[in-house]
Amino acid sequence: xxxxxxxxxxxxxxxKRNSHNASQRSMVRTYIKNVVKAVAAKxxxxxxxxxxxxxxxxxxxxxxxxxxxxxxxxxxxxxxxHVKALSIAA
Numbered sequence: 001x002x003x004x005x006x007x008x009x010x011x012x013x014x015x016k017r018n019s020h021n022a023s024q025r026s027m028v029r030t031y032i033k034n035v036v037k038a039v040a041a042k043x044x045x046x047x048x049x050x051x052x053x054x055x056x057x058x059x060x061x062x063x064x065x066x067x068x069x070x071x072x073x074x075x076x077x078x079x080x081x082h083v084k085a086l087s088i089a090a
Contacts, residue, residue: 024066031057032075039082047083054079 002008031054038047055076062072 021066024061024064028058028061028067032079035079035083039086042086042089044083044086047086051079051083 002011031050035047035050035054038050058067058072058075061067062069
């Protein structure tokens with residue numbers, strides 16, 4: 001347990017930051033899930049709209065360090081591939 005005042009403060013800050021970051025990660029997952037659901041439903045318009053909304057959110061979280069930049073690129077690439085496959089099939 002933290003004993004010095006500065007250690008106590010850092011512990012409090014870490015808890016607050018952890019909570020905020022968890023919320024941000026959850027938001028990214030929700031945007032990704034929206035694209036996946038639209039693709040699963042074979043709804044091209046919804047999938048494209050969800051993808052357009054998801055990309056800036058994913059990029060923002062990568063810039064802030066919430067998720068790794070390579071993970072962000074991987075998500076965007078895979079989501080885009082799913083949406084493109086859906087448009088080709090339609």
